[in-house]
Amino acid sequence: MEKTPRSKEKREQGLPAIGAAGFTLIEVLVAVVILVFGLLAVGSMQISAIRGNFMSGNTSMAISLASEKMEDLLNRANYSGDPDLDEGTHGPEPISKAGVVGASGLYGRSWTVTDQSSPTRKHIVVTVSWENNKHRVSIASIKNQVVW
Numbered sequence: 597m598e599k600t601p602r603s604k605e606k607r608e609q610g611l612p613a614i615g616a617a618g619f620t621l622i623e624v625l626v627a628v629v630i631l632v633f634g635l636l637a638v639g640s641m642q643i644s645a646i647r648g649n650f651m652s653g654n655t656s657m658a659i660s661l662a663s664e665k666m667e668d669l670l671n672r673a674n675y676s677g678d679p680d681l682d683e684g685t686h687g688p689e690p691i692s693k694a695g696v697v698g699a700s701g702l703y704g705r706s707w708t709v710t711d712q713s714s715p716t717r718k719h720i721v722v723t724v725s726w727e728n729n730k731h732r733v734s735i736a737s738i739k740n741q742v743v744w
Contacts, residue, residue, distance in 0.1 A: 651731075654702070658724040658733040661691060661705055666722045666735050669707065681718060681739075683711050688725075702726050716741040 619627075672678055680686060687706030692699040703726045710719040718739045725732040 654726055654731065655733065657693070657695070658703060658726060658731070659735075661695065661703060662722045662724045662733050662735045665705055665707060666720065666737055669720055669722070670737060670739050680707075681709055681720075683709050683718075691724075704729070712738065714740075 669680060672681060685706060685708045688704035689697055689706070690700050691697050691703040691705055692701030693703075694701075697705075703724055705722065705724045707720060707722040710721075711717075712719055718741075719736070720739055721734055721736045723732055723734045
């Protein structure tokens with residue numbers, strides 16, 4: 597039997613020669629599959645993060661718009677002659693994404709005024725909704741009118 601070098605024997609058996617560097621095709625394919633799954637997971641997380649940031653921004657704006665209206669209503673001097681403080685539901689006021697009242701936009705702001713047991717006390721609930729009333733934020737407070 598003829599003696600062949602060790603590296604030739606390994607090549608005939610499909611094994612790498614001694615001292616041969618590099619990756620096999622199987623190793624490369626496994627690495628690519630793992631990389632693809634990792635990139636898909638990162639992409640999915642990015643989409644979730646973008647949606648969360650968008651929702652957070654809309655919620656923050658809605659809270660700001662509701663707080664602004666509540667402060668406006670609470671800072672009014674008296675009830676008589678103020679149609680915004682008459683008992684009932686007022687609005688909705690359309691508000692743009694930039695916060696411009698009266699422009700057709702993403703948000704709708706309304707408020708409900710209910711007379712309490714005392715004629716100088718009113719319960720006020722301000723509600724801001726967006727995405728066709730799919731989401732909403734409400735703030736409630738009681739206003740007392742000081743009579744001198």
